[in-house]
Amino acid sequence: xxxxxxxxxxxxxxxxxxxxxxxxxxxxxxxxxxxxxxxxxxxxxxxxxxxxxxxxxxxxxxxxxxxxxxxxxxxxxxxxxxxxxxxxxxxxxxxxxxxxxxxxxxxxxxxxxxxxxxxxxxxxxxxxxxxxxxxxxxxxxxxxxxxxxxxxxxxxxxxxxxxxxxxxxxxxxxxxxxxxxxxxxxxxxxxxxxxxxxxxxxxxxxxxxxxxxxxxxxxxxxxxxxxxxxxxxxxxxxxxxxxxxxxxxxxxxxxxxxxxxxxxxxxxxxxxxxxxxxxxxxxxxxxxxxxxxxxxxxxxxxxxxxxxxxxxxxxxxxxxxxxxxxxxxxxxxxxxxxxxxxxxxxxxxxxxxxxxxxxxxxxxxxxxxxxxxxxxxxxxxxxxxxxxxxxxxxxxxxxxxxxxxxxxxxxxxxxxxxxxxxxxxxxxxxxxxxxxxxxxxxxx
Numbered sequence: 126x127x128x129x130x131x132x133x134x135x136x137x138x139x140x141x142x143x144x145x146x147x148x149x150x151x152x153x154x155x156x157x158x159x160x161x162x163x164x165x166x167x168x169x170x171x172x173x174x175x176x177x178x179x180x181x182x183x184x185x186x187x188x189x190x191x192x193x194x195x196x197x198x199x200x201x202x203x204x205x206x207x208x209x210x211x212x213x214x215x216x217x218x219x220x221x222x223x224x225x226x227x228x229x230x231x232x233x234x235x236x237x238x239x240x241x242x243x244x245x246x247x248x249x250x251x252x253x254x255x256x257x258x259x260x261x262x263x264x265x266x267x268x269x270x271x272x273x274x275x276x277x278x279x280x281x282x283x284x285x286x287x288x289x290x291x292x293x294x295x296x297x298x299x300x301x302x303x304x305x306x307x308x309x310x311x312x313x314x315x316x317x318x319x320x321x322x323x324x325x326x327x328x329x330x331x332x333x334x335x336x337x338x339x340x341x342x343x344x345x346x347x348x349x350x351x352x353x354x355x356x357x358x359x360x361x362x363x364x365x366x367x368x369x370x371x372x373x374x375x376x377x378x379x380x381x382x383x384x385x386x387x388x389x390x391x392x393x394x395x396x397x398x399x400x401x402x403x404x405x406x407x408x409x410x411x412x413x414x415x416x417x418x419x420x421x422x423x424x425x426x427x428x429x430x431x432x433x434x435x436x437x438x439x440x441x442x443x444x445x446x447x448x449x450x451x452x453x454x455x456x457x458x459x460x461x462x463x464x465x466x467x468x469x470x471x472x473x474x475x476x477x478x479x480x481x482x483x484x485x486x487x488x489x490x491x492x493x494x495x496x497x498x499x500x501x502x503x504x505x506x507x508x509x510x511x512x513x514x515x516x517x518x519x520x521x522x523x524x525x526x527x528x529x530x531x532x533x534x535x536x537x538x539x540x541x542x543x544x545x546x547x548x549x550x551x552x553x554x555x556x557x558x559x560x561x562x563x564x565x566x567x568x569x
Contacts, residue, residue, distance in 0.1 A: 158449075160249035160456045168458035169199045172226035173214070175207045175445065183478040191465045198458045200226075207337075211525075218242060225453040226462060230338055231265045231276060231443035232518040232528070238268040239522035239565060243448040245271040249460035254467055257485040261508045264517055265443040274446035277466055278481035281411050281504035281515060282343065282441045284429040285418050290405035291427065293321050298427055302506055302514055305430040305438035308351075308379050315388040318405060325390035327383060328404040331539065332394050340532035341518070342441045343408065344380065349516050351376030351434035355531055356555065361521040362564055364555040368531070369548040376434045377548065381538045391539075410441075411504045414494065415480030430503055440507040442515035444481065482508065522565040526558035 174184055181204070188200050203224060205213045211233075217223045229237060237243050246266075247255070255263075255272070259279055266274035291298060294317035299305050306314070318326035333339035345355055353373030356364045367373070383389050390398045396413065398404035400421040407413070408431070419426055430438040447466065449459045465471060472488040475481075482495045482504055494501040507515040519527055530551035537547040559565060 158244050158451050158453055158456050160460050162248075162457065164197050164457045164461060165455050167197055167199075168455045169201060170226060170453070170455075170458050170462065171201050171203055171224035172447075172462070173205050173217075173224050173228055174202050175205055175210050175228055177207065179478050180475075183475055187466060187471055187474065190471075191462060194465075195461075198461050200462050221452065223450040223452045225450060225456075225459045226447055227450050228445055228447050229274070231274065231446045232338075232520075232524045234266065234274045234446060234448065235268045235520055236522040236525050237448070238271075238273045242451055243273045244451055244453070244456060245273060246275065246449065246460070246463075247272055249449060249456055250275070250464060250467075254464060254485075257487050258467075259482075259484055259486060259489065259508065261442050261511050261515060261517070262484045264511065264520075266446055268520060274448040275463060275467065276444050276446040276484050277472055277475045278444055278479060278484055279442060279508055280444040280481055281507050282346065282408070282431055283411065283501070283503055284431060285399065285407045285409060285413060285422075286427045286429055287402055287405040287422055288425050288427045290318060290321075290323065290326075290402070294318055299429050302430045302438050302503065302510070305433045308376070308432045308434045311432040312379060312382065312388075315383065315406070316386065319386075319388060323403070323405055325388065325398065325404055326406055327388045328390045328393055328396075328398045328407045328409075329383075330393070330407070330409055331389070331391055337532075338528060340535040341528040342443075343410075344535050345518070345531065346431055346439040346441055346516065347380055347434055348373040348376045350431070350436055350439040352436045354519075355527050356519050356521070356523070358519060361519060361523065362559060364527070364552045368555070369545065369552045372435065373548055374545050377534075377538055378544050379434065380535075381541070381544055384539050385541065389539075411482070411501055412480050414501055419500075426500075428500055428503060430507075438514065440504075440515045442508060442511055442517055523555065523559050523562070527555050530554040 174181065176184060185202060188202055192199050223242065258275065261279050262276055263272065266272050288298065294314060296314045315326050330339065330343065348354065351372045353370045353376065354367050357367045390404045396417055399407040400417060431440060432438065447463055449456050453459050467485060469485065469488045472483040472485060473491060476483045476488065476492060483489050483492065489495060493499055495505045496502065511517065518524060534547040534551040538544050
């Protein structure tokens with residue numbers, strides 16, 4: 126979820142992210158290549174892949190299984206560093222060398238589809254597979270009423286806390302989404318923890334980075350909970366009066382106060398502050414539960430909803446997805462690979478590595494931590510209440526500009542700059558991008 130977003134020039138029209146004056150297409154260019162239900166002979170296809178570590182190893186092992194399990198399609202993986210991922214995609218698009226299968230952080234799909242670089246998947250994936258997808262997966266993967274992307278898992282945010290630390294300051298433990306701490310209550314708890322000797326009681330994972338998706342994914346729920354949003358979702362034509370509204374300013378002023386009062390560990394470079402209980406509260410994704418937090422805290426671990434800034438606790442959703450590019454010579458070959466990745470046993474393999482809720486109802490039912498009585502059922506509850514709790518990122522081709530502008534605002538606010546001015550600056554960048562792209566109207 127931490128894709129760097131960089132502005133593209135019109136020379137890279139095929140995948141222009143925030144390019145001035147470039148027009149997109151959701152018409153013939155997007156629909157030129159399609160699936161016909163059969164693979165034409167033997168095919169070798171390429172797939173970009175962004176991940177690293179155990180996630181990458183798991184993906185590569187699935188690719189190996191796919192290649193060994195049949196003799197029609199061979200998948201070759203081209204690893205692309207996450208830090209320069211969009212640069213690489215843009216360069217490939219500009220030179221006509223896009224892979225057959227492209228992976229991308231979910232919200233970037235809308236710009237890719239608008240520019241005609243992905244093909245719809247309704248004719249490529251089986252009805253059975255599509256019917257089994259989680260509603261949130263379908264919502265994230267849909268643009269202009271067509272499904273362009275599918276992921277292997279979804280996501281969500283929680284507060285992780287040490288019960289013992291909360292007990293030290295007499296803090297209550299919320300029992301569910303509707304029982305979340307108010308922003309004021311949360312801030313008060315942080316103050317009490319600091320007085321108890323926890324010098325930086327909150328880890329917001331600022332080290333995930335401004336240039337990636339974390340600042341938008343992690344902190345947009347703050348303004349959404351406060352009653353604002355990243356853009357007016359009625360027509361997706363302006364962020365004015367929404368992102369810079371009084372409600373958004375109030376929510377982000379509270380966010381800034383955590384830095385001003387020195388509650389946030391801004392020097393962390395990894396999860397050590399929470400794992401060593403130096404920061405007894407961590408604002409992090411569901412991936413952290415299986416990737417160290419449960420092991421470190423054991424039964425002392427509490428999994429809690431994000432604070433309520435006025436309109437109820439909100440949450441993030443969505444993750445990396447796969448799509449088939451318009452340059453695929455045999456889209457059915459690429460579709461066969463996607464079908465394989467979405468098989469229950471393969472989703473469960475990914476789940477065991479990543480710790481995220483699997484993308485299908487069938488696979489999700491097999492997990493322990495996301496079940497109704499599981500320790501991470503808050504994530505499932507939020508996804509089931511989308512978009513009222515788990516809020517999808519704006520489904521507009523302008524999203525790359527939105528996330529870049531908001532990330533800069535978050536960075537500025539965290540460093541003490543005027544909240545209102547920071548949000549107004551973000552609005553200016555977003556609205557200018559929309560204007561430069563003629564409102565992102567579809568071009569036939």
